[in-house]
Amino acid sequence: xxxxxxxIAFQSAAGLRELIRSKALSPVELVRIYLDRIERFDQQLRAxxxxxxxxxxxxxxxxxxxxARGGELGPLHGVPFAVKDQFDAQxxxxxxxxxxxxxxxxxxxxxxxARLRAAGGILLGKLNLTExxxxxxxxxxxxxxxxxxNLDHDPGGSSSGSGIATAAALCAVSMGEDTGGSVxxxxxxxxxxxxxxxxxxxxxxxVFPLSWSMDAPGPLTxxxxxxxxxxxxxxxxxxxxxxxxxRPVPNYRAALTGNVRGIRIGLITELVRGADTSPEVRSAVExxxxxxRRFGAVVEDVSLPxxxxxxxxxxxxxxxxGSGLHRRWLVSRPGDYDQATxxxxxxxxxxxxxxxxxxxxxxALIREQILDACERHDxxxxxxxxxxAPPIAAGAAAIVSRAxxxxxxxxxxxxxxxxxxxxxxxxxxxxxxTSSGLPIGLQLAGRPFDESTLFRVGxxxxxxTDWHRRRPLQSSGGRLADHPPACS
Amino acid sequence: xxxxxxxxxxxxxxxxxxxxxDDDLAEVTHRLNAFLEALAPLxxxxxxxxxxxxxxxxxx
Numbered sequence: 001x002x003x004x005x006x007x008i009a010f011q012s013a014a015g016l017r018e019l020i021r022s023k024a025l026s027p028v029e030l031v032r033i034y035l036d037r038i039e040r041f042d043q044q045l046r047a048x049x050x051x052x053x054x055x056x057x058x059x060x061x062x063x064x065x066x067x068a069r070g071g072e073l074g075p076l077h078g079v080p081f082a083v084k085d086q087f088d089a090q091x092x093x094x095x096x097x098x099x100x101x102x103x104x105x106x107x108x109x110x111x112x113x114a115r116l117r118a119a120g121g122i123l124l125g126k127l128n129l130t131e132x133x134x135x136x137x138x139x140x141x142x143x144x145x146x147x148x149x150n151l152d153h154d155p156g157g158s159s160s161g162s163g164i165a166t167a168a169a170l171c172a173v174s175m176g177e178d179t180g181g182s183v184x185x186x187x188x189x190x191x192x193x194x195x196x197x198x199x200x201x202x203x204x205x206x207v208f209p210l211s212w213s214m215d216a217p218g219p220l221t222x223x224x225x226x227x228x229x230x231x232x233x234x235x236x237x238x239x240x241x242x243x244x245x246x247r248p249v250p251n252y253r254a255a256l257t258g259n260v261r262g263i264r265i266g267l268i269t270e271l272v273r274g275a276d277t278s279p280e281v282r283s284a285v286e287x288x289x290x291x292x293r294r295f296g297a298v299v300e301d302v303s304l305p306x307x308x309x310x311x312x313x314x315x316x317x318x319x320x321x322g323s324g325l326h327r328r329w330l331v332s333r334p335g336d337y338d339q340a341t342x343x344x345x346x347x348x349x350x351x352x353x354x355x356x357x358x359x360x361x362x363x364a365l366i367r368e369q370i371l372d373a374c375e376r377h378d379x380x381x382x383x384x385x386x387x388x389a390p391p392i393a394a395g396a397a398a399i400v401s402r403a404x405x406x407x408x409x410x411x412x413x414x415x416x417x418x419x420x421x422x423x424x425x426x427x428x429x430x431x432x433x434t435s436s437g438l439p440i441g442l443q444l445a446g447r448p449f450d451e452s453t454l455f456r457v458g459x460x461x462x463x464x465t466d467w468h469r470r471r472p473l474q475s476s477g478g479r480l481a482d483h484p485p486a487c488s
Numbered sequence: 489x490x491x492x493x494x495x496x497x498x499x500x501x502x503x504x505x506x507x508x509x510d511d512d513l514a515e516v517t518h519r520l521n522a523f524l525e526a527l528a529p530l531x532x533x534x535x536x537x538x539x540x541x542x543x544x545x546x547x548x
Binding site: 199213243309311312313315316317330331334339342343344346347349350351352355357358359360361362363364365367398399400401402403404405406409410422423448 | 489497500501504505506507508511512514515516518519520521522523524525526527529530531533535538539540541542543544
């Protein structure tokens with residue numbers, strides 16, 4: 001074994017796979033390293049809902065045996081991964097973060113899980129999320145997920161555990177699902193890379209739905225190279241998801257050339273310089289633009305005036321789709337929902353159809369603005385979120401005015417959800433830290449099915465900066481010891 | 489659309505068979521009014537002839 005166990009845990013998946021291939025590290029050792037970290041840190045972080053130690057160790061032994069037999073190894077051979085508890089894994093409950101589905105054991109793997117396993121990945125467990133992948137949960141049935149950079153702060157949602165587990169190295173890579181920013185938000189607030197792929201690029205089969213027209217599974221990783229690696233494994237047509245695309249899947253890692261000379265980048269003025277963007281976030285994103293300029297990219301302002309409305313449009317549409325899905329339980333088991341989830345679904349159930357249709361038309365216009373801007377720019381750049389992670393307590397109180405709804409829900413979603421509405425890809429990468437030590441996310445969005453350009457730009461930026469190399473929990477002994485364990 | 493009152497929201501919930509406790513009612517009313525207020529500016533856009541396709545066709 002090379003380096004300390006903690007150093008190994010923070011290695012990239014590509015690096016771990018190489019250590020395993022060269023027999024410098026065994027898959028069993030690696031699984032034990034992550035299980036040990038889960039044991040040490042997850043009592044407070046609450047990234048996991050279900051850990052599968054026996055199954056993971058057994059899979060690691062099989063991976064070792066396969067190496068002993070010789071032959072070709074998969075691109076993730078022996079690499080431990082975890083998935084948001086919205087993805088089915090055979091024999092394991094898919095709770096979707098709810099009490100209602102506490103005992104819903106999956107009979108087969110989601111396509112994404114099956115593809116990760118087929119590539120040699122080892123499932124460590126299932127990760128915490130906001131209830132039913134809606135945001136704003138107040139009482140988490142499986143413990144309050146906490147930001148590893150500051151335990152009093154929100155890790156983001158809905159793929160909360162995916163952001164935490166990846167940032168804190170409680171797995172090598174993770175999967176989340178992004179409807180309106182649920183991969184990119186936790187990636188930004190936890191300081192990791194996360195992509196929302198083009199809608200239809202990755203199969204949704206075996207993923208509990210929220211919004212049929214916007215749900216998009218995507219990986220969270222500690223660097224862009226790993227994100228490209230995982231995407232190469234999971235993307236592509238799946239006969240069990242009728243909207244999955246038949247387009248060939250490119251070799252995303254081949255796009256990581258480090259060269260961004262001549263790439264045209266539009267800095268979205270409404271999201272970078274708007275009143276809702278905090279000064280620290282604005283500075284970090286503008287500084288990222290300067291870095292890319294130095295490497296030869298052409299960075300210029302672009303205006304997309306409808307984007308500030310995207311949050312409300314998104315929630316009107318996504319919540320309406322979700323409320324239809326939940327109606328049966330909403331009527332028969334209302335008390336089994338978290339209070340905030342129930343109120344959000346009830347609200348969406350009562351939205352007038354005329355408002356829904358107007359939002360649907362506004363969606364088409366927002367998409368048109370984004371696609372027009374993509375004609376002139378290869379990449380659109382903005383903050384992933386207007387602020388760094390807020391305190392958990394800020395989102396825990398009941399809503400007492402309509403202005404609070406706009407501030408707590410619509411505004412933040414206007415940064416990530418435009419690309420959900422448009423069905424286009426968007427990648428979040430770390431671009432700095434606030435003065436209080438919380439990560440800031442840079443969002444790079446692009447044309448449909450052009451994830452390669454996002455990886456190319458994100459990777460080049462990463463090579464010029466060290467934000468993605470920083471680790472949380474550095475003063476973990478003190479911080480975690482000071483914090484009482486969360487409720488179970 | 490005018491601002492909704494809690495009594496309006498209760499009537500809508502009853503008419504559609506949805507459970508609504510007194511505690512839920514106040515917050516759901518705020519949430520509904522926030523949607524109506526935030527989406528009101530859409531009325532000023534020329535949306536009538538926009539085709540509301542929810543998704544993009546996959547055209548390689």
